[in-house]
Structures are given as C-alpha cells and as structure tokens.
Amino acid sequence: MDFDPGPKVWDGMLTHLRGHHPTICRQWFEELEPAGVLGGALHVRAKSDLHRDYLRRMCAEAFNDAARSASGHLLTVRFVGPNDVLPAAPKPAKSNGRATTKNETPRLGVVETRPTIPSAAPANAAPAVDTNEAAKSQPATDLSVVVTDAPRAAPAHIESLVVNPDYGFETFVVGQENRLAHAAAKAVASNPGRTYNPFFIHGGVGLGKTHLLQAICLELARTRPGISMLYVSCEGFMSQFLECVQHGQMAEFRHRFRDVDVLVVDDIHFLADRDRTQEEFFHTFNALHQANKQIVISSDAAPEEIPSIESRLVSRFKWGLVAKIEPPCLETRMEILKAKARIRGLAMPDDVAELIATRIDTNIRELEGAVVKLQIQSAVENRPIDLSLASVAFGEQHPTSQSGPTIQVIMGAVTEFYGLRVPDLQSKRRQRSVALPRQVCMYLARRNTRLSLEEIGGYFGGRDHTTVMHAIRTVEDKRIADADIDLVLRTIEDKIKPRKVGAPTA
Secondary structure: OOEOOHHHHHHHHHHHHHHHHHHHHHHHHHEEEEEEEEEEEEEEOOOOOHHHHHHHHOOOHHHHHHHHHHHHHOOOOEEOHHHHHOOOOOOOOOOOOOOOOOOOEEEEEEEOOOOOOOOOOOOOOOOOHHHHHHHHHHOOOOOOOOOOOOOOOOOOOOOOOOOOOOOOOOOOOOOOOOOHHHHHHHHHOOOOOOOOOOOOEEEEEOHHHHHHHHHHHHHHHHOOOOOEEEEHHHHHHHHHHHHHHHHHOHHHHHHHHOOOOOEEEEOOHHHHHHHHHHHHHHHHHHHHHOOOOEHHHHHHEOOOHHHOOOHHHHHHHOOOOOEOOOOHHHHHHHHHHHHHHHHHHOOOOHHHHHHHHHOOOOOOOHHHHHHHHHHHHHHHOOOOOHHHHHHHOOOOOOOOOOOOHEEEEHHHHHHHHHHOOEEEHHOOOHHHHHHHHHHHHHHHHHHHHHOOHHHHHHOOOOOHHHHHHHHHHHHHHHHHHHHHHHHHHHHHHHHHOOOOOOOOOO
C-alpha cells in the first residue's frame, strides 16, 4: 500500500460528502471501510457486492472529490466488495525482461474470475492484455444483480437497472394500500419459482412497485448467493433484443434471458405495440415458467388493461398472483417520509412529516423529492429540520409561534359570520348550512394554527384526520372555483388575524 489514509482522512471525506454532496449520502456510508491506498487509488470496502455496484455507478465522482479534498492528494476511489481481493503491490520486472502477471480482482456478484497461471506463449502471439486494467478503462456494463458461478456469454452491450441498497424490505413502509403486494413479494423472495409464479405488481406511477422488485433482488442476493438473477427494464429487454437481432446474436440473447433462476422486468406495459418483442418475451416466459424459474413483473396497469398486448401474454401474466398497489393514505405517507429521512441520516419530526404528507398526496417519488429538498435547505441554512424550516421550504403559511389565532377564535369568527353556534359545528349534522361552515373552520384552523389534523378533528366532535383532509381539499377547490367563497374566506381571515398595536379599527 502507498499509505494508510487513516481515520482523520476518512472522517474528512464523510464530512465533505455531507456538506457538498448531501443528496447521495446514506446512513450506511458509516459502514464503509477504507482499505488503504495503492497506485493513487483509495480502496473502499462495501458490506455487500450490491452496495459496491451501487457505489461504483452512482457515487464515484462524489467520492473522488471528497478523497482529494480530505487528503490533499490526487486520489481516485475504487470500491470493492466484502470478498474482493485487493490488487497486490507491483513487483519489479524480472531480469529476463518478462513482465510479472497480475492477478485479476474477483468481481463477485457478476462473474468471478480466477488468477491466471503464466504459460509460455508463441513468439508471434499478440501481447497479453491485463483484463483488470481493460475493465477499468471501459464503462461498467455488467448486470448489477446477476450472480453466477461461472462466466456466461453476453451480447456486447448489456443494459441493466441498478439495484439500490435503500430498497430493501426493511425500508418498505407497509400500509393497507400495499399489504398484499408486500406479503407476496416476501413469499416470492423466500421460495422463488414455487410461490406466486409469475408475480405481477401493478399500480400508478411512484407507488412502490420498483421498491418491491428491488427488495426481492436484494433478499435473494443475501439469502441465496449462488442464485442467478437478471433485473432489467422492459425498455432494456427491447433494446437488447433489437441489438441482438441486428448482430445475429439471438443465441446469446436467449442464453442470457432464459438461463437464469429469476427474471425481474420493470414496466412491462412498454411492450404495447411491439409485436416482435412480444413474441420473443412470450417464448422467454414459457421457457422460464416450464423450468420453474421465478418471473417478477411490474406494470402501471393490470394485465388486461395494457393496450395492444397479445391475449396469450395477458393470460400468462395472470397465471400466478396479480397484486395492485393503491396510493398511500396520510399515515402511510408520513411513515414513508420518516423512512426516507432515516436512510439519509436525517431526523424528521412528526409535525414536519404531517405538513409534507398533507401537501403531497400523489406518489412516493414526490415525497422523496420533498425529503431531498428539506435536506438541501437544512444544509444551506445550517439548521436542523423543523416545522419552521419546512414551512419556508414549501411555502406554507404556518405561524412559527403561538402568536396567531387560536382555534376558539376561529370558531367564534366562523359561527358569527354564518349565524351558528359552536355546538352546531361540533354536532353530527350534515346539512349544507352546517357542513360548509364546519369545513371552512377546519380549513382556516389548518392554515392559521399549528394543530395537527387529528387535533383539529377533535374540536369538531372527534372527527378523524381523513374528514379534516377532505374538508381542507373541498374548501381549497371551492375557493379556486367560486369568487364569493374566496371573498368570504378573506373576510373571516381578516377578522381572526391579530392586529398590530395602534392599528386603526374598522
């Protein structure tokens, strides 16, 4: 080794990453171990081959920047897995002029190569190529979740999806909306090829389908290290198929996709209107299913709702289990936000999670984007994440102190305007003359106090948070569509806002 970077340099790298590249930082970075420097490269050991592959593809530039900043040397970071052998220090050339043969570093998780034994070569033979160095000069093209015991032939250009170590079963938030899909995914990971084959997950964009697919891959890689898996997108399947057709490599293509234990395909709905590709996928599906090999598929739509797809494929997709994922409710969204924050090493208070979950109710990707936004805002302002910071980040009009109106003041102003009594708002009556003022009161309480949805509901006869959320959305829609409602709301808000000392009264 050229030198040992030492804990000071490594701690400096982590600090630099948190300060300059916060969006890539993960809590499990603390488990990485520096393994020394050789030839200008700092080797960092990951706890699994999938962590290693993720770091190589997603984090290399940021770690290079951190290493150079923390060490003051022009270092390049090389990631290795738990069983990868570090390269030996180069030896001086022998006196007879023959170069010393280097051992290739095993690339576990994709293809394991073994040390070569030098042998005499013919005088006219081409110069030997160091395959390890050649691999470093080429872009990473190996499949991130193919685990094999021996090398397998592959087309020249293999496109695969990166498995994110964050997407394990332990970080998947289970709610009523996804309970079936989660349970089935765990069963598939425990007994591939025997339970729910094929396993078809469908649901809207950003609801957790990809998370479950990758959780299956991660669990199988952890519990069955000898298993052969292939995880691709439908687009990747199509592009590889067309490339192999053009280059006459269909034998290699079929070998790649059919000689696996588990095939995972994301976004299968892109097969629509692709007749030749559908034909090839049909035969691939049959070959795997007949061999009791596990097939896992995701789609934005149910099998029978995918347009322009052959009926024989639809019927095969429904052979196993078809599970739908629904949009998450408020509680699930709050737990998702907290889970995403924990992965990044952030603490998210309940009131912040509730604020964001109330504002964003579309999909999980937007929730994750909100966590990233908060993380950056916190780093820029150098302050912890709290309700005040979140209110600034998302443009909410929540007061940062208790100087605003109380719920009692709001209820008093609303009942005065509509000619009602407070018990009317707290009653079970659903007539429009009572229901609309009650909804207005809930809406104003949410905008002008720091009360949670559950707390607001408690002031109105113990109504639950979903009723309060419905009331807020209803009033927001009415305010946009009806100028009279907007005028009423502004009038009441003017009454409940605290006046400054010395301000003129009406």
